Structure formats: structure tokens, C-alpha cells
Amino acid sequence: xxxxxxxxxxxxxxxxxxxGPIRIAKNKGLVSxxxxxxKDFAKTPKDVDDYPYGGGPGMVIKxxxxxxxxxxxxxxxxxxxxxxxxxxxxxxxxxxxxxxxxIIFCGRYKGIxxxxxxxxxxxxxxxxxxLSGGEIPAMVIVDAVVRLLEGxxxxxxxxxxxxxxxxxxxxxxxxxxxxxxxxxxxxxxxSGNHKEIARxxxxxxxxxxxxxxxxxxxxxxxxxxxxxLLIEILKEARNEQHNERx
Ligand code: ADE
Numbered sequence: 001x002x003x004x005x006x007x008x009x010x011x012x013x014x015x016x017x018x019x020g021p022i023r024i025a026k027n028k029g030l031v032s033x034x035x036x037x038x039k040d041f042a043k044t045p046k047d048v049d050d051y052p053y054g055g056g057p058g059m060v061i062k063x064x065x066x067x068x069x070x071x072x073x074x075x076x077x078x079x080x081x082x083x084x085x086x087x088x089x090x091x092x093x094x095x096x097x098x099x100x101x102x103i104i105f106c107g108r109y110k111g112i113x114x115x116x117x118x119x120x121x122x123x124x125x126x127x128x129x130x131l132s133g134g135e136i137p138a139m140v141i142v143d144a145v146v147r148l149l150e151g152x153x154x155x156x157x158x159x160x161x162x163x164x165x166x167x168x169x170x171x172x173x174x175x176x177x178x179x180x181x182x183x184x185x186x187x188x189x190x191s192g193n194h195k196e197i198a199r200x201x202x203x204x205x206x207x208x209x210x211x212x213x214x215x216x217x218x219x220x221x222x223x224x225x226x227x228x229l230l231i232e233i234l235k236e237a238r239n240e241q242h243n244e245r246x
Contacts, residue, residue, distance in 0.1 A: 001099065001149060003033045004073040005138055007106040008048060010035040012135045022143060025152040033142070036073060041065040049109055058110035066105070066116040076101030078120045079141070081134030082111060085123030088141060090164035092124070096141070097148040104141060106134030167220035169212060171204035203229045 005013065017026065017033055025031045039045040042065045049059040070078060077099045086092070096102060105120070126137040146152055153159050163169040174185040188200045206229050209216050
């Protein structure tokens with residue numbers, strides 16, 4: 001996969017792609033990441049943005065540098081980062097991981113001139129809050145996408161069992177020591193009974209989702225066994241409440 005990032009601040013990206021799965025993916029040649037400096041596509045570096053017609057606060061990125069930089073980036077799937085965009089999620093990351101070439105244009109200021117919005121295939125927001133620019137959103141998108149590329153993580157199963165793959169949050173995790181400040185790791189995880197362990201993990205994942213993000217359960221693909229586990233979880237929670245009251 002090739003990723004081209006168009007930004008006013010390529011320096012902001014120094015270092016962020018040099019660790020973890022992105023570094024591994026780059027070293028293995030699974031991904032190459034290039035930068036285009038938007039200032040290079042303006043008549044002068046100061047000529048990137050201008051005041052909005054009709055007045056109002058902030059500056060607008062001019063259409064010419066947007067068009068020129070997008071043309072230079074070549075053929076590819078063109079993404080504009082903007083708080084007005086479609087909300088980024090795991091499903092979108094999975095879809096973007098299938099593309100050969102992603103071109104990510106980092107918006108800034110009040111946004112880009114309306115007349116060049118049509119150049120983009122997709123407008124993406126990383127959440128309902130306003131950042132100073134699209135660079136951090138671009139980093140978020142690249143990280144979420146590149147770690148999905150086969151070979152970027154040592155264990156593809158780790159990626160497949162991530163929270164949000166399948167809309168079920170991952171179960172609580174434990175590692176050594178077995179007892180920390182008097183708190184024990186759930187004994188079933190030490191039992192060596194693989195079937196029991198798998199059932200316990202699924203149950204705890206469902207419980208985590210029910211307690212933290214019940215909205216996701218409506219989207220999740222659940223099996224017959226999951227419904228049984230959910231009933232168990234609800235019964236146990238009710239019993240606990242009763243015991244607390246008594
Ligand atoms: N630019 C500024 N805020 C943003 C957001 N939340 N998502 C994407 N791009 C942005």
C-alpha cells in the first residue's frame with residue numbers, strides 16, 4: 001500500500017510513524033508513506049489560504065493548491081479530514097486497508113474552498129470535536145489502517161480480536177504476576193481447560209460490551225451461545241444487586 005499525506009506541516013509527522021506496527025510495515029515494504037507540502041503548490045508559501053468571501057472569522061484554504069497537490073499525488077483513494085466528515089470507525093479502517101493508494105489531505109483553518117471538495121472520494125471526521133487541523137486525524141487513520149495490513153503485527157489474531165472487530169469489546173486482560181496487591185487473576189484462566197477458557201473470555205467480552213457500550217450489542221453478530229451467556233450475565237448482575245441490598 002502507498003499512502004500520500006498532503007499537509008501544511010509535514011514536520012508534525014516526524015517520529016510518529018517510526019514505532020510499532022507502522023515501522024514494521026514500512027520496513028517490510030508493506031507500506032510506503034510520502035508527504036507533499038501544501039506550501040509547495042501555492043504561488044508563495046503565504047498564498048495557501050485567504051479570508052472567506054462574505055466575511056467571518058478564520059481562513060480558508062485556496063482551491064488552487066488543493067487541486068494541484070491532489071493532481072500531483074496521482075491516482076488513489078482521496079480522503080479529506082474534516083470535522084464535517086463521516087465518522088471514522090473500525091469498519092471504515094477495514095475498508096481503507098483494502099486500497100492500494102490512500103491520499104490523505106489534512107484540512108486546516110476553516111476548511112477548504114467548497115469548489116474543490118468534489119475532488120475527494122471520502123470526507124472523514126475522527127470524532128465530534130474540533131482539532132486545530134487534520135494532521136492528528138491523518139495519523140489516527142494511518143495507524144488504524146496500517147496495523148491491519150497482513151504482516152504489520154506479529155500476530156494477525158491479535159488484530160482480529162481487537163475491540164470493535166465484530167462490535168464486541170475485548171475481554172479484560174491479565175498477565176504475570178498471578179497475584180497483584182492481593183488481587184487474583186480469575187482462576188479459570190489458569191485452569192488449562194481451553195474450552196472453559198474460551199467460554200469465559202467470550203462471556204467477559206460480552207459483559208464488558210453490555211456494561212460499557214450496550215449500543216454496540218445491537219450491531220454485533222451474536223450466536224445462540226452468546227444469548228445464553230448474556231442471560232447468565234444479567235442473572236448474575238441481578239443476584240449481585242440483590243445481595244448488595246440485603
Ligand atoms: N479537523 C479538525 N477537527 C477534525 C476532526 N474531528 N476530524 C477530522 N478532521 C478534523
